Amino acid sequence: MKFVDWLKQKLNTFVSPQSHGQLNRRGCRHDYHQRKRWQGRNSEPVEDVDDGKVDIQSESVASDSESDDLLQQQKPAPVEVEPIPKIQSRVTFFYLDEDDNPIKEPDILIGNSGERFSIQLPSFDRYYLSAIEDFSTYFEDDDQEVTLRYALKDGLPVLVYFLDIDTGKVLHHVRILSDKLGKPYDVHAEDIPDYRVINNTGQTYGYFDDRTHGIIFYYRRINWQTVQPVEYYVRLKSDHDVFDEPSGKVLKTGLPANVIAKIFARIDTTDNQSWLNIGGFEWIQNDHLEPSDPPTNHLIPPITKTSRNPVMLFGTINFVAGQQIDVFDEPYGTTIGALEDGSRVSIKARIVDDQGLIWYELADQSIIFSEYVRIDE
Structure with a gap:
């Protein structure tokens, strides 16, 4: 039994889980259970002597269990790791105009380094965003400053x-x-x-x-001293030249004597001349005539000759913003209405008179001077 005690001692002191002997013992467990079934329920240890070797099955199993317990005792305890503290930082958004003056209180965001952030940029009625300096979308270890620069919008024009x-x-x-x-x-x-x-x-x-x-x-x-709107009739006592304006250019067609004309305006100049407007851009001198009652027939035949060419054009009244321009019943004729600046017009005829002036006949038969219409391109 000394040999058996010595063998147990050796088996109990062998603890390496990677040893060849332990691997052999685990591989032999299947044979051990097989032999145990052959021997019945006998719990006594069986000694097999073969070529001087002793197989002690029960002691071998016990020593294996003790070895596992020893391994469990020798495992190192887990080391508790201290968590790394998070670094907090801030991002400050400044809103400045073109002269570096603030147009809004700064916005400040606070968060942990490495985290992503988002911000809704404000909008301003009078400003637009022109530049961003040092923009970022992540918190960093150090505080950050973001500058948003705004420029004034353009005002609407003065005409x-x-x-x-x-x-x-x-x-x-x-x-x-x-x-x-x-x-x-x-x-x-x-x-x-x-x-x-x-x-x-x-x-x-x-x-x-x-x-x-x-x-x-x-x-x-400069030489027009007084201008008076009037409305009366005169009879010409002699032939009269017709001018495009007071002291202006003489038109090709004049008025014969005894013609009754309606007067719309009177102008007295600084050189003691007086002029009468007989419609549109036609003027006669205020002499060799006398007041008259309205005639019962046509007053004056057309002073100028015109040519009419049908067209199909569209345009816009181009006068003065918010103001109206007169339209006539014929070139150099009587005012029959007005059109406001910016109005759309349809043109059905182009009229050229013998003075080289161009008129447009609109869809409603009214006539307007071409200078006040911008034709669509």
């Missing part, structure tokens, strides 16, 4: 017109002023040769805003 108050003639091209919202404007009349300013409408100074402003400067000939 400046220069008109002959007596004829409605445009004396100068339209001036269009524009600038940023809130910027000031100050408008002055243009110097136009042979004319003087007598009146104006619209505010000549102010600030650009979200409205279109119209300013009209009205001019009158």
Whole structure:
């Protein structure tokens, strides 16, 4: 039994789970159970002596269990790892205008480093976003600053017109002023040769805003002293030349004596001349005539010759913003209505008179001077 005790001691002190002997023992467990079934229920240990070797099955199993317990005792305990603390930082959004002035209180976001963030950028009625500096979408270890720069929007334009108050003639091209919202404007009349300013409408100074402003400067000939709208009839006592304006160009066709004409306006000039308007752009001198009652027949035959060519055109009235322009029953005829600036018109005929002026006949038979219509391209 000394040999058996010595063998048990050796088996109990062998603990390596990777040893060849332990692997052999585990591989032999199947044979052990087979032999146990052959021997019946005898629980006594069986000694097999073969070539000087002793097989002690029960002791071998016991030593195997003890070895497993020893392995469990020798396993190191798990090490508890301290969690890494998260770093918090902030992102500050600044909203500045073109002069580095704040237009809104800054927005501040706080979060952990590495986390993603999102922000809804504000919108402003008077400004648009022009640049972003140092933009980011993640929190970093250090605080961040994001600058959003905004520029003022453009205000609606200021339109400046220069008109002959007596004829409605445009004396100068339209001036269009524009600038940023809130910027000031100050408008002055243009110097136009042979004319003087007598009146104006619209505010000549102010600030650009979200409205279109119209300013009209009205001019009158320097040598026109008085201008009076009138309505009466005269009979010509002699032949009269017809002019395109007072002291202007003589038209090809004049008026014979004894013709009764209707007068629409009278102009007295600084050189002691007097002129009478007989319709449209036709004028006669106020001499060699006398007042008359209205005639019962046609007053005056057409002064100028015209040619009419059918067309199919479309256009827009281009006069003065918010103002109306007269339309006539015929070239140089009587006013029968008015059209507002910006109105759409349909043109069915182009009329050219022997003075080289162009008129348009509209769809409703009315006539308008071509200078005040912008034809569609």
